Amino acid sequence: MVKRVWSTLKGSFASSVLAANAVTVFSGMIPVALVKLALPFGAVRRRADRALTALAEGWIAVNGWWMALVQRIRWDVRGLEGLRRKGWYLVSSNHQSWVDILVLQKIFHRRVPFLKFFLKRQLIYVPVMGLAWWALDFPFMRRRTGSRSADLDTARKACEKFRRIPTSVMNFLEGTRFSRAKHDAQQSPYRHLLKPKVGGLATALGAMGERFDALLDVTIVYPEGVPSFWDLLSGRMKAVVVRVRERKIPKDLLGGDYEGDPAFRARIQGFVHDMWTEKDARIEEIVLPLRGRAEA
Numbered sequence: 001m002v003k004r005v006w007s008t009l010k011g012s013f014a015s016s017v018l019a020a021n022a023v024t025v026f027s028g029m030i031p032v033a034l035v036k037l038a039l040p041f042g043a044v045r046r047r048a049d050r051a052l053t054a055l056a057e058g059w060i061a062v063n064g065w066w067m068a069l070v071q072r073i074r075w076d077v078r079g080l081e082g083l084r085r086k087g088w089y090l091v092s093s094n095h096q097s098w099v100d101i102l103v104l105q106k107i108f109h110r111r112v113p114f115l116k117f118f119l120k121r122q123l124i125y126v127p128v129m130g131l132a133w134w135a136l137d138f139p140f141m142r143r144r145t146g147s148r149s150a151d152l153d154t155a156r157k158a159c160e161k162f163r164r165i166p167t168s169v170m171n172f173l174e175g176t177r178f179s180r181a182k183h184d185a186q187q188s189p190y191r192h193l194l195k196p197k198v199g200g201l202a203t204a205l206g207a208m209g210e211r212f213d214a215l216l217d218v219t220i221v222y223p224e225g226v227p228s229f230w231d232l233l234s235g236r237m238k239a240v241v242v243r244v245r246e247r248k249i250p251k252d253l254l255g256g257d258y259e260g261d262p263a264f265r266a267r268i269q270g271f272v273h274d275m276w277t278e279k280d281a282r283i284e285e286i287v288l289p290l291r292g293r294a295e296a
Contacts, residue, residue: 010070011234017066018233025059026132033135042164049165052135053114060105067102071235075107079244083111086166088211090204090249091115093218094193094279095172098229099237100220104170107242112216113166116158118200137161141200159207168216169208171200173272178226192283196272198265202258205268209254217245219279221286241286247275 029052036048067073083089089112093104104115114136121140124130133140139158162169173196176182188195205212220242227237253271256264 007234007236011230014066014070014233014235018063021059021062022129022132025055026129028055029132029135033131036135046164049137053165056114056132056136057109060109063102064106064109067106067232070233071237073237074239075242076240077107077242077244079242079246080107080111082246083108083216084213085110085113087112087213088162088166088208089113089168089214089216090201090212091168091170091216091218092173092201092275093170094178094220094283095174095176096178096220096222096226098177099222099227099232100172102232103220103240103242104218107244108168112168115168115170116162117170118172156203156207159204163208163211169204169212171204173197173201173276190276190280192287193276193280196276198269198272199258201272202253202256202265202268205249205253206255206258209249212249215247215249217247217275217279219243219245219282219286221283223286243282243286 032048032051032055036045036052039045091104091108091112093100101117108115116136116138117133118139118141119133124134124140126133137158159169174194175197176194178192178194182194186195220240222237223239223241231237250267250271253264253268256268258265258268
């Protein structure tokens with residue numbers, strides 16, 4: 001009982017800090033976003049983008065503070081060596097929980113440029129955060145039948161904006177959070193992953209592929225079970241394993257026509273399949289010892 005009350009208190013505290021942090025950063029973003037909207041000139045937009053990114057990075061830093069305060073998470077992170085804050089990166093990760101976003105922001109904070117996520121269009125209506133994501137040029141995707149052309153056009157326009165300043169473009173290739181029910185419904189050929197959706201990645205490569213220094217292939221595993229967002233807030237998330245692999249992007253994947261060129265589509269699908277197969281094996285290597293201990 002005492003443990004449950006203590007978790008609730010920690011969760012309430014973390015929620016309050018998270019909300020206050022968002023409101024504070026949002027308030028600072030409003031005038032900059034209005035300038036960016038009213039004066040859409042190159043030099044003005046570049047300065048506005050830098051100011052907005054600085055505010056967003058401050059938000060990430062405060063989130064890291066309360067995460068450390070409410071719990072002692074065992075961070076097992078490898079592969080961050082050699083990354084550059086002034087580089088351009090295409091980032092891909094498996095996706096299991098909303099917690100993934102805060103994990104990625106924390107491990108890459110001030111190591112690579114600020115992460116720009118592909119988001120579901122419905123999220124633009126989230127109070128406070130929706131406008132912040134819009135000001136930061138996050139691409140909003142419809143992700144429904146019949147919207148593929150509009151989604152690719154949205155991704156293309158967003159990536160053109162990302163060419164102006166160093167940026168990390170984040171894409172969850174699975175398109176949704178993993179669950180065993182979704183996995184079974186898809187008849188996914190992978191043990192720990194859903195089938196990847198390649199269109200957004202192909203569009204990002206087509207719009208600014210030559211600008212990217214590398215693709216960062218991220219694998220996230222929660223050894224004690226996938227946490228909910230409340231688990232993170234209330235201090236019940238105990239451990240996370242993250243592996244980052246920096247991959248060179250093959251030149252034959254740059255500038256192709258994913259929709260109209262079957263040979264190019266096959267190449268990029270093959271590249272992603274190989275990456276997903278390796279990621280699936282990597283996850284199995286991490287979880288196998290844990291499974292063995294649970295069965296002992």
